[in-house]
Amino acid sequence: MIRGLGRVWRGAAQGTWAAVRARPQVFWGVALAVFLLNLLLPPVVLAIVRKPWDHFSFNPWLSQLPSWLVSHEATVGRKLEFLSNVALFWFIASSPYVAPEWGFTVDVRDIARWAVMSLLFGAYFALVAYARSRPGRRGVEWRGGRRGGSVGAALSTLGLSTAPCSVAGCGAPVLPVLGLVFQGLTSGALAGLATLSRVMTEVVFVGASVAVFIMGWVVSNPAWFVAERRDEGNAQMRHQDPSRA
Secondary structure (H helix, E strand, C coil): CHHHHHHHHHHHHHHHHHHHHHCHHHHHHHHHHHHHHHHHHHHHHHHHHCCCCCEEEECHHHHHHHHHHHCCCCCHHHHHHHHHHCEEEEEEECCCCCCCCEEEEEEHHHHHHHHHHHHHHHHHHHHHHHHHHCHHHCCCCCCCHHHHHHHHHHHHHHHCCECCHHHHCCCCCCECHHHHHCCCCCHHHHHHHHHHHHHHHHHHHHHHHHHHHHHHHHHCCHHHHHHHHHHHHHHHHHHHCHHHC
8 A cells, every 4th residue: 555655655756856857938927927926916916906016125124134144143943043044025006195005015935835836837838748749648638727827826926925014004914915905894805815815825726736647757758658548549430330339
């Protein structure tokens, strides 16, 4: 049982790696597109619906980060905790009042989350392209594969939890950025959006991971492709000559 599961995992990894090596342009192109979508879509939407940002800045404290890491001002655990939450850069749209109109901050966890999601969808589309080019699958469609991957990539942007409130102070600790386009929401609605965001993130992540795992295992088994191609050929022959049925 354990040995069989090990073979399945190894086959999925080998199939995914083979697809990435065979279709590097697809893999890196999709990964880059999904990453940029997650990075740029929220501030662009906020700029269109609410107000264009008038300030962009990298965290000026980052220049002091190397010296702080080698110092004895904090424990190793505290430094690791800080590094996982440190803000890297932000967009701010000012307002006539003290608080900004809106703000969008990107921290280390955002970058890590976007990178993982981007690599997953890059692998997914590379597997789709690789599977279509396999000899046993020549001419056979993976119906809905690319469409489903495109929907998932879009949902990863709409569902990801980010931390705009670290700049804007919108009243909820974690909120999907696109929720800020709606003004006058109650605290309950903000909390609901935050929960929905986290659920969507988990659903998209699990779905993409399962899809990559299954497709990686399938393309690592040439016998599966050959058998399916043979079955399709037999079905066509029976259709052309009913006496073979």
